[in-house]
Amino acid sequence: MQLSRRLFLQGSVALAALLAIPRALVAAAWPEKAFASKAAAEAMTALFGTDQATPSSAISLDAPEIAENGAVVPISVETTLENVQSVSIVVEKNPRPLAVSFEIPPGTLPNVACRIKMGQTSQVMAVVKTDSGLFSAAKEVKVTIGGCGG
Amino acid sequence: MASKIKVKVKLKGDVAEVKSLMLHPMETGSRKDPDTGATIPVHHITELTFLNNGETVMAVHCSTAVSRDPFFSFSFSGAKAGDTLAVRWVDNQGESDSVETVLG
Numbered sequence: 085m086q087l088s089r090r091l092f093l094q095g096s097v098a099l100a101a102l103l104a105i106p107r108a109l110v111a112a113a114w115p116e117k118a119f120a121s122k123a124a125a126e127a128m129t130a131l132f133g134t135d136q137a138t139p140s141s142a143i144s145l146d147a148p149e150i151a152e153n154g155a156v157v158p159i160s161v162e163t164t165l166e167n168v169q170s171v172s173i174v175v176e177k178n179p180r181p182l183a184v185s186f187e188i189p190p191g192t193l194p195n196v197a198c199r200i201k202m203g204q205t206s207q208v209m210a211v212v213k214t215d216s217g218l219f220s221a222a223k224e225v226k227v228t229i230g231g232c233g234g
Numbered sequence: 235m236a237s238k239i240k241v242k243v244k245l246k247g248d249v250a251e252v253k254s255l256m257l258h259p260m261e262t263g264s265r266k267d268p269d270t271g272a273t274i275p276v277h278h279i280t281e282l283t284f285l286n287n288g289e290t291v292m293a294v295h296c297s298t299a300v301s302r303d304p305f306f307s308f309s310f311s312g313a314k315a316g317d318t319l320a321v322r323w324v325d326n327q328g329e330s331d332s333v334e335t336v337l338g
Contacts, residue, residue, distance in 0.1 A: 114280045114281055114295050115295060119295070119297045155301060155302065156301045156302075157301070160307075175299060178299055179264070180297055180298070180299065182297055182299075183297055183299035183300060184294060184295065184296050184297060184299070184300050185294070185295040186292065186293070186294050186295075186308070187292070187293040187294070187295070188292065189289075189290055189291060189292070189293075191291065191310055191311050191312050192291050192292055192308065192309070192310040192311075193249070193308070193309040193310060193311065195308060195309055196292075196306070196307070196308045197305075197306065197307040197308070198294075198300060198301075198304065198305060198306045198307075199300070199301040199304065199305050200299050200300055200301055201260075201262070201298075201299045201300070201301055202299075
């Protein structure tokens, strides 16, 4: 009895704390809804509140033209935009388009690289969030062997 | 258990170039075990954090679309020799791993 009461209390405290956290801080937690979204626009709306991003030539998205193996597609994103807050990579035709999201604190350079999986040939989009809005760059990557476990 | 994260840092002035490779299956949840036909449950890193002297320099939110045995690289400024860079991740099954390295 003691234990369940304690658990209940801890649960309530955690819930109260969760409700009290301002929105800006909540965004730093793992964005489950955005990652679960099955369409690119839906994922972006869940992550940023809008699916509109301005195409920008200040973002360079480096991805292979043809990825032989969709299980390992190297992607790198670099931008000269200022005050970058996050860089996200969205693969339009993946079952769950939002692949990865980098939160960039001040002092960290907006220059990131990682390797992702792609199910099929698709547009890959880098979405950069700065204090003045959302910017994007896109590139088509052709995939010869899918990497989503088919 | 020894950490399965490898991290390499190159200092160029006050900019640190970080490259990190970690071992993780990154299961999508849609693959099936070829022997039993049972679906392999989703198992992927959700959050990966890099801290320099305890201060977050990069936080990565990952989905299953990050490749198996993930590799990440990035750079941050304000680094100096002797700083301690910590790398840690947690996954959706509550497992975690971390490693620390001294810059310089």
